[in-house]
Amino acid sequence: MTARNFKPYRCDLDANGPESVHRAVALAQAFSAEHSLAPVQGAKLAVLVEEAVTNVYEHGGAERGLCGWLALERDPAGVCILLADNGCPFDPRAAEMSDMPNMERGGGAGLAMIRAWAEIADYRREEGFNLLELVLLG
Template sequence: MRVVRLAVGPGAAGRALVVARAFAAAADLGEAAADQLAVVVEECVVNIVEHGRPASRTRVVVRLSMAAAGCVRLAFSDAGVAFDPRAAATAEPNLERGGGAGLALIKAWCEIEAYERRAGRNRLVLRSRS
């Protein structure tokens, strides 16, 4: 298991990406699975920082572990606004801004195992499909 606590800010997604790549290498994931893991981790952290608006002194906690059948379990905890991705509609990409596909990718590549809001924090648990 790998756990990292990231300071909220512009470098959080980059640091999360480094952790995801190191985890994938240590777990000997194939190239495609490692790439998908990196995208999912980066998208989740970017969404938390950009859209969740957590206070600047808080941390985003990312936990990565191996699950059954070679799948990866990802858990994210943050103090941003409540957001349950199970209830969110996936929008078409925003061609002007260059974004908008992240949630659709996350839902395509991962199963959402759980979401809860407790004690002012969101907790999202995903499991990769491969």
């Protein structure tokens, strides 16, 4: 991952999953407004952030006391989303896609959406944390 200054648009993720998802989406909305993203891009950013953070809580091992952070930055490549969490290792580039989302809870659609709307620029596991970098596609 590239070194960036994410301080202005960063929020912490903690053991309260629903509140963390809410904070992350609010951050994406504030970022979109501040950087005058087109409405479609702003909506995609909010959905990507919601899906990525929700997946951390649904699949990362909540019993472990999940924590981490989300940061957003605008650079020449587009809007960069950096997500760090201490959940179970998960590289979305290597995950197999099922033919159909889970019809009871809709599971599986989020990863497909992430892959369709963002470039997975980097993933690595470092010091017990997943570090995922996404770039929102135009």
